Amino acid sequence: MYKSFEFTKKIKSYLLAMIVIGAVLAVAGIAMNLDHTHRIWANVLLNGFYFTAIAMSAAFFVIVHVLGESGWHTAVQRIPEAMSLYVPIGGVFMLLVLAGMHDIYHWSHTEHLDEILQGKSAYLNPMFFSIRTVAYILLWSVLVLWFRKLSLKSDSNYDLKLFNKQRGVAGVFIVLFAITSSTSAWDWIMSIDAHWFSTLFGWYIFVSTFVSAVAIVIILLFVLKSMGYMEHVNDEHLHDLGKYLFGFSIFWAYLWVSQYLLIWYSNIPEETIYYVQRIEDFGFLFYANVVINFLAPFLILMARGTKRKLNWLIAAAVIVFLGHWLDMYMAIMPGSIKHPEFGILEIGMTVFVLGVFLYAFFRNFAKAPVVPENHPYFKESFDYDNIR
């Protein structure tokens, strides 16, 4: 009844072409920047982190619906589920970052630390940082694979025991991810500007990647639909995905303003330096970030109709996906390469990692039925509509 997805040679060759083109561009970019290794490593971190965090947020998307006992998500559940299986692969990029630690994180130069960084060195030192990085990757991979295993089990037979077990794993997941999503954002992103700190930074980064994960779910849905799969997904499901994209774009803006406003008001140099760098050296991009990630989805998706039309939704999703790449760029680059640089290196790296991400997605998506047909709430996802 539900056409199962086939990872055909055609798709495979497109994706391999994308990976190869990305790799060639990235290698060319690396070759051109050999005397400027900061930029190379910052790009590895940028794309490594962005897509790993997106995969993790995709898992969070499923988990939160399992815990909320929602029904509608079961129609699209297998898309974020397959996305989440990228975590162990993305982890490899994050392990690569450890090799470039000295080029990104100035606290790692343990021989000349100033007084403030000496005070932080119990937490921010290369050894503990490496341990935490490995721990995050291992923990996240285990959680993601564990949940996927339970989800696949449901395809053969589903009983109350399995249902409860899925909820149990989801509970464990959400507690551990609540902590590690924040600490990993401090470690990998915030510690680039080691003197600076913001207590809501973890949520800011998490929401950023969560919105892009929803955007990618919509984009992949569009791709799959145009290939003739996922025809059971109707306007109501699109509407709900659109609401996620709309609502969490606003939430992102809320956190952005919360962080900016307090720092602007109190006007303490050790805090304002973060924004001074970004506004003075990245001026245009700094403002573009807010326009692209807040105003664009806010205005496009405000009306009911646009959330229900795939063409509008896809436009907003692409804008948001690229916009949050820029958001990550704005979080990482000012502290590591100081001045905005964009060229073959950035494009190549992104295309390469995105290619790997998509390859992993389609490969894993083909491995299971496109819907968890035995899920007790599966029928419910076709038996609801959004109140007008």
Add this chain to the structure above:
Amino acid sequence: MQQTTFVSGYYLDDKDLVEGIKALQDKNIEIADVRTPFPVHGLDKVLKLRRSRLPRAGFIAGAMGTAIGFGFQAWVFTEAWPLNFGGKPYLSVPSFIPVTFELTVLFAAFALVFGFLLSSKLGPGADNVIFDEEVTNDRFQILLEVSNGNSEQLQSELQAVGAEGVQHHDV
């Protein structure tokens, strides 16, 4: 039996209600109103209700709130009563954002609440008849208007489409 102005039938399940409405519509019986304890999925579609205009009212009022909130602060802090806060410029956009946001929400909320009361003919002084108190609890009620004294016929129609109970109301 004396003639009444309305006949109602109730269901105890929202799915049965929607099926019952469809069956009545198949027989070309006009449905005066449907009353439910909570919003029922798919009911709007079955009853072919027009889309609510409330979101539009909310948007317009919200946009007004944004404009008024921002404009008022800008006027006060640059023209009417300029005050210096911590050496910041008089026209400090970031500090206006929270108030602008709150006024947007306030205006939109007022427009939605009062717009809803107005369009549903509710609120203080409204004269609405509740035919069956149980619709606020667990009953899903279909209301049919009697014309030409056909209340007996409507009663049997409601029973035919599976209503759990039928009541006659005189307004």
